[in-house]
């Protein structure tokens with residue numbers, strides 16, 4: 001087992017978390033917290049970069065995402081959960097880092113470019129949105145995180161963070177900033193129930209960790225499969241068929257999944273039977289999560305206090321890094 005490292009990861013609280021989040025990085029966090037020093041950030045400041053018009057929704061989502069975290073088994077005794085906007089060292093670091101990266105570089109971040117397209121910003125991109133990779137570099141470096149478990153859309157953020165770390169350390173002849181490494185997720189991105197490449201709240205194609213059994217049933221029944229699989233006796237495609245992708249991600253009985261795939265490809269296996277099995281798999285996975293969620297939801301103040309306590313711990317760590325950063329820059333005036 002490798003030695004203990006520091007992890008920083010987080011989510012924009014703009015709604016509840018779904019199966020795509022789970023497959024992408026939540027599962028890894030539950031595992032990694034036992035071995036490493038883990039910080040999980042509720043990125044409400046980053047959420048404002050594309051939701052400036054709905055701070056109330058962000059506020060409500062902080063609670064919902066916290067419930068999701070606790071429900072899946074992120075343990076506040078092992079993981080420090082905190083709220084980004086309550087750590088002033090983060091925007092301070094961001095301001096310093098902004099001078100170490102060019103505007104041109106920011107314009108060429110592939111994930112940011114894709115999001116600008118998806119959100120239809122055109123020329124009207126909020127400046128805060130353009131620079132969010134820099135603020136994310138501040139999040140990561142403030143905790144001297146060497147590991148960042150995240151989905152593959154976060155690769156460009158880690159690359160930019162590494163560039164900033166190198167530039168800072170070289171320019172100020174120091175080693176206070178630590179280069180992070182991405183922990184790639186075992187499951188490539190999860191498609192939506194409509195078969196689109198990515199499960200996403202914005203696309204309305206998500207199954208949420210907090211969905212009721214009825215909602216999950218309705219969604220699974222309506223799932224996109226192989227459009228060429230018209231009659232039961234026809235051979236069906238498994239690749240690009242989200243029903244099988246979900247089974248790969250969530251079914252524990254891999255032999256059974258293998259058999260279903262073979263049968264489907266040979267022909268003679270109806271979609272409804274595969275969906276029924278997927279439904280059983282998902283309900284078995286989600287049931288304990290729902291139960292835990294409901295238990296935690298009985299005491300909202302208690303849940304929020306977990307984030308407030310974590311924030312106290314996180315603030316101290318980030319403040320220490322900020323002092324070191326200012327020291328390295330020769331700006332420790334006081």
Ligand code: TRP
Pocket residue numbers: 008009010011012041043046136139140148150154
């Ligand atoms: N960009 C992430 C998201 O969109 C949230 C995030 C903010 C993050 N800062 C981070 C993730 C630092 C990993 C590390 O959900």
